[in-house]
Amino acid sequence: MPRIDRRSFLTSGLAAAAIWRPLGSARAENFRTDPFSLGVGSGSPKADSVVLWTRLILDDASAATSADPFAPVPKQVAGPIDVEWMVAEDEAFSKPVRSGLYRAVPEFAHSLHVEVKGLQPGRWYFYRFRSGNAQSPIGRTRTAPEGVDGFRFAFASCQQYEQGFYSAYGDMAKKDLDLVVHLGDYIYERTYGAGLVRRHGAGVPSMLYEFRDRYALYKSDPELQAAHAAFPWLAAWDDHEVTNNYATDRAPDAPNPAEFLARRRAAYQAWFEHMPVHPDLAAGFDALRIFGHHRFGSLLGLTLLDTRQYRSPQLETSASDDRPERTMLGPAQEEWLARTLGASQAKWNIIAQQTLLSERDTRAGPATGYNLDGWDGYRAARSRLLDAVQISKAANPIVIGGDLHAFYAADVKRDFSDEKAAPIATEFVGGSITSDSPSEASLAAALAENPHLRFASDKHGYAIMRLNDRSAEVDFIGVADRKQRNSPASVFQSFAVSDGIAGVNRL
Ligand SMILES: [Fe+2]
CATH class of the missing domain: 2.60.40.380 (Purple acid phosphatase-like, N-terminal)
Incomplete structure (x- = not known):
């Protein structure tokens, strides 16, 4: 190139x-x-x-x-x-x-x-x-291909600016890719962690000009610019584009929903202004339909989901009642997803969303611990999504996500407690570009506790998926040191999914 x-x-x-x-x-x-x-x-x-x-x-x-x-x-x-x-x-x-x-x-x-x-x-x-x-x-x-026998895309998420440099993007820009998919946390609204390598130089944004300034700061990074200049992108947001752990019109740092929706509107507008998304989105920012289906010839259908804008409030505790009407995608997006998967003729169907879809109990032994900001806090909604995947008979469903600041590969089960059940889909979560990762010990506990989680890593970086008629191959790519500029990156683990057989194969 x-x-x-x-x-x-x-x-x-x-x-x-x-x-x-x-x-x-x-x-x-x-x-x-x-x-x-x-x-x-x-x-x-x-x-x-x-x-x-x-x-x-x-x-x-x-x-x-x-x-x-x-x-x-x-x-x-x-x-x-x-x-x-x-x-x-x-x-x-x-x-x-x-x-x-x-x-x-x-x-x-x-x-x-x-x-x-x-x-x-x-x-x-x-x-x-x-x-x-x-x-x-x-x-x-x-441009997207018509018929095609090979396609390569990267997926990335979680790029807290203060916690590291964008060496991962410098590496990505040199790769041979058809597309980049960003799964959210493109900006962060506030400072997190320690050992920061650079600073926001401003507080938590709530006004439009403050969100614009935050995007301008992140986008001033030459390696992020290089990755944008090299490939077309698809982008979806997660929570930090507005504020941590928000759900529809609620947020932990926003006691007043009306005030929060004004902040959210500013954040959504600034997101639009800084992403290479369709101009029609500018019609209004009180709500912004960013979910969509993207077709890349007969090989790939990619449904990009929005798991933030329409979700029910977080449960208070794991033991709280997850009533069936609780939703992650909202009824309209759920219905659209079922219809879209049902109509897809693609060989590979990528469901791109923000976080880990598969169940993850983070506590060893009989006690359980779940991330209530993820799908484990929205079990009924997850069941409906898995039903939709199965009923649609969409070929080769593969879920991709981010959010956890760790890499995961998983066999997606209809019932995660059934160890013998065959996977109905395959899942890959990309690590964070820079954002602080959980401890190695916590990842080891998650692997031990959840047999369907087949691999986890606390490295920082991104993932590449290569698709052809026979298989989907995934490379997990890690940077040596996110705290150093121009840190080298390399593939540290690869996987394959065979056509017609869901499940992770470690290479
Ligand atoms: Fe994040």
Whole structure:
């Protein structure tokens, strides 16, 4: 793969004129600092379209506080700004295929969500943006294939900025992938843990501008930018994009649901503004439908779920009554999932959600301990999901998740207490990119206590899944030291799932 260029200002007007068509009546800005400092990204790939993303950062504040008393008064750039985008078949942009203008508006933090249509399936494309005297770095993206005999994607989650560097993303960006799936905890709302390597430099966000600033901080990381620039992404959130352990309109740090929903609306809007998701999501942020089905030829159907927005409040204790009406997905998403799986003709059906679906008793011996923020706190809902998987007869169901800050591989049972039962699906949870992991001892206890949990690791990193006609292979990739910049990463465990036979096979 060609190297992705770092950001650069236009230096040659002649070269630029050859590449970009005239801006015409579009408003151009003379930027004093690089407005593309958050990088570029793409997402929601379909066979004939993809969404391009960037967000302009306008540094009028630093200009206003310039130490040079003779510096010109900063230009007011808070209004709409026209940005030209271009898609080409090659990195030199000698074969342009689509281009256009997009008006970035302050109401959406000058973010761009450009849906580019009319593309060819299963192809690499290069893209970039320009506005005034500024030009973005070059991004690379790939449309979904039609028929296909191989597909590779990475999945990642949990990237607390203060707890480590993004070496995992630096490694991911160099891999040969068709897609990246982010399963949540892209930002964290507050400081956790000790031994921090960098700081948020701000408190817990509740206002829109505070969430925007948090995303801008995370997205200033060059390795995260490299992973966005290299592949199209699909993204779902978990809790920390709003606040820890929230459920629908309740949160431990929010006594007033109405106030919390205002905070949630701000958080959802900021999430939209910083993710390469479809522009139609901007219709409203009181609720945001992010769950969806993504098809990659005949090989892969990927259902991306939202386990946060619609869930019932957490149980008080493990012994609390898990009434059947309690829900994790909400009735509409549940019904949609059953219908979507039932209609899927794909060879592999990935159910991408936020956490571990399989049961996990964390206490040794006859006593039990469950994570009530996970599916173990929503047992009736889990049973309905497993019923839906079975009834749908969707081929080769594989569940992927994050949230636990540990890697897991599991045989998904219809009844987890039945050790002899054959698995009905296979599950892989990716470790955290940086967020603090549980102790090795607690993982060993979970493995000993739950025979269907086949593997666990407290390493930090991400996972890659490779699909073909015969098997799905999964690599767990760990970084040597998340507290070091550019720490090397390597595959530390691989698995295979055979076509037609659910269950983990350790390689
Ligand atoms: Fe997390």
